[in-house]
């Protein structure tokens with residue numbers, strides 16, 4: 493049988509890894525796909541010839557990505573340049589040319605996926621994106637296929653490798669935030685703009701995709717609440733540990749009677765949960781289905797070869813389905829396109845969680861009673877309070893409180909009133925908490 497011809501866009505971290513995996517495992521991949529798979533044409537603005545093992549097997553390398561998507565020999569375009577533009581134009585052009593597409597670009601899928609999948613359906617081609625969420629972990633496949641029997645209740649995941657790497661190094665080795673970020677960049681884990689990693693944007697892109705796959709809703713990145721890790725302080729990591737918790741940056745999506753929660757933020761979770769012990773660049777995604785119960789998927793969330801593993805698995809999937817009727821393929825967003833519903837996404841004000849609060853208050857009788865009075869008036873009950881000893885010469889002490897579950901809007905009101913008290917100084921630190929057991 494004729495080989496499958498790949499057009500590869502981008503020869504950076506993931507593009508280079510993809511060349512290596514496709515060439516190193518060529519024989520085994522061909523046995524699985526039923527055809528040889530070869531990179532006929534590749535495009536990159538820049539690449540390091542010396543660092544890409546297998547590069548000599550590429551038919552032709554250019555700097556013109558549009559020449560690759562317009563190459564009539566190419567059957568499958570792999571988009572690994574990243575960003576919104578020209579990635580969007582390249583993918584739409586590839587589809588228009590009748591080519592299948594494999595991409596690792598979560599920013600592209602989260603923002604333009606609805607348009608891209610509609611175009612692909614129209615043309616009868618597939619756009620595969622396993623590498624876009626949780627790198628090498630086959631989480632898209634698990635949600636679309638392995639868990640297809642279930643009513644999914646919620647998903648909670650560590651879905652940014654760079655962020656988890658930074659949090660782990662800060663906690664275990666007391667390293668500086670900036671230092672660890674620079675290392676994650678050197679290792680090829682970070683996005684081209686690393687604020688996407690540290691401010692939670694990358695995790696929000698991935699959560700947007702997970703929410704759509706789990707609940708059959710359109711991709712709605714603009715409705716995903718996003719908070720990053722840049723404001724986490726070492727003292728909160730230490731206080732959380734004293735109380736039996738770890739701080740992890742989680743993407744959480746949950747079905748409730750009022751709508752679907754979609755939120756990305758640092759979260760205190762009990763240290764005994766498996767997911768609380770997922771460290772470094774590793775990712776993990778917990779999925780709770782009504783029939784299967786809780787399931788956990790773990791693996792490398794970033795890096796050349798782990799991400800290439802997902803890219804090449806998609807290529808094999810597409811190659812196997814080249815001759816099947818498009819209507820019999822697994823739908824892009826897990827549900828049939830005409831079954832995507834517009835269940836509302838809840839604004840963060842409507843979301844209910846427990847909270848870790850740290851405030852700095854005057855060490856004087858009556859102050860605690862004033863704070864407790866406001867919380868009581870707002871109907872917020874407190875599960876635990878810890879008052880630290882004042883440092884020598886200090887008049888103020890850190891006060892740690894863990895609340896029961898309450899709507900965000902109500903907590904915001906209470907915190908504004910407490911911050912206005914004369915005895916309370918500065919901003920109250922608030923970190924959401926989840927038990928992940930229900």
Ligand SMILES: NC(=O)C1=CN([C@@H]2O[C@H](COP(=O)(O)OP(=O)(O)OC[C@H]3O[C@@H](n4cnc5c(N)ncnc54)[C@H](O)[C@@H]3O)[C@@H](O)[C@H]2O)C=CC1
Nearest residue numbers: 502503504505506536537538572573574596597794795799
């Ligand atoms: N690095 C990682 O661990 C992971 C990355 N991803 C995603 O994979 C994609 C690629 O990421 P990396 O490989 O890390 O990026 P990179 O920056 O290492 O590589 C990008 C490559 O694309 C080329 N390029 C950029 N614009 C181009 C254009 N207009 N025309 C031709 N070539 C162009 C660059 O010259 C380079 O060869 C991104 O969408 C990223 O979000 C997904 C999962 C993990």
Ligand SMILES: N[C@@H](CC=O)C(=O)O
Nearest residue numbers: 652653654682683794
């Ligand atoms: N920058 C991302 C790369 C993979 O998606 C991360 O760190 O997770």
Ligand code: NA
Nearest residue numbers: 622625627629
């Ligand atoms: Na994946």
